[in-house]
Every structure is written in C-alpha cells, then in structure tokens.
Amino acid sequence: MAKWTPQHEAPEPLEGPVVATITGGTILWFVLFLAQLPFYGWFDDHGHTWWVWTCLAGGGLGLIGIWYVRKRDAALKRAAAAAEEGTLQE
Template sequence: MEEYDEPAAHRIGRRTYLIADVAPLDVDGVRTIAAGTALWALAFVGLLPFYGRLDDSGRVWWLWTCLAGFGLGLLGLEVCRRRAQRAHEVRGIR
C-alpha cells in the first residue's frame, strides 16, 4: 500500500483549507476560443437558409449576432495565440 504525504493545510479564521500538491494545468485558451469561434461560424451557416423566415419574424439579428460572435472569436483567437507564444518564450519553450 502506498503512503501519501499529507496535503498542506492553511487555517484562515475558523476554516482550514487543504492545499494539494498538484501542478497547475498549462491551459492557454487557444483551443477553447477556436471551438467557440467554429460554433459561431457553424450557427451562422446553419441560419443562412432560414434568412426569409428570420426576416419575416423580425429575428434577422440572430444571423448578425452569429457573425459578430465569429468575428470577435477571431480577434480573441489572435490574442490568445500571442499570449501563449509570449508565455512559451518567457519559459524558454518553443
């Protein structure tokens, strides 16, 4: 049977918080932003055949919201890529 070290404990007021000895995840957000951007694009393309119906019901803004989400996602993707690249350069990882 393996023995485990006790996690560090910090007492703040009446509460005790256990701190696990786990390395943080190296998440830069690029994949998340790319997936969201792709979903906005997919929603835009999916709504295009229904343009007439959307126009009749006064919901054309759904289409433009998808387009705006896609455009903002592209900007966010570039920001995340640059941030990730800078973080890797600082750490000396390429």
C-alpha cells in the same frame, strides 16, 4: 457596516487549452451562422435577423480572440524559456 476584506489570497488562475477553446467557440459561431442562412427569410419576417448577425459577429470576434490567445501563449512560452535560461546560467 465594516468593509469586506479577503481572508486569504486569491488562487492562481487556471491555465488550460485556451487556444483550442477559443478556436472551437469560433467554429461554433460560424457553423451557427451558416446554419441560419437558409432561414433568413423567416428570421426577417419575424424580426429576428439579429440572431443571424450575432452569430457572424461572434465568429468575427472569435477570429480576433484566436489571434490574441496565440500571441499570449507565445509570449508566456518565451517568458518561461527566458526565466528558465536565466536560472540555468546563475
């Protein structure tokens, strides 16, 4: 069987409102966590407490994600400004 090789180059990655997307997802995880808290007894009786803790973990990881994408966005903007400044001086 022949090894598969791509016929064309991969497309550029899509850049969108990454910070807003991660922030929205994090808020959603925390809302789901808070919405399930009143039903914790039911979840405990049926062995589904992991649902509650999964939402809390998603919110916590989302906070790390917000920090990461904000730093990444700032670094991309700095690199673009430095590249533009370099081309203007030449």
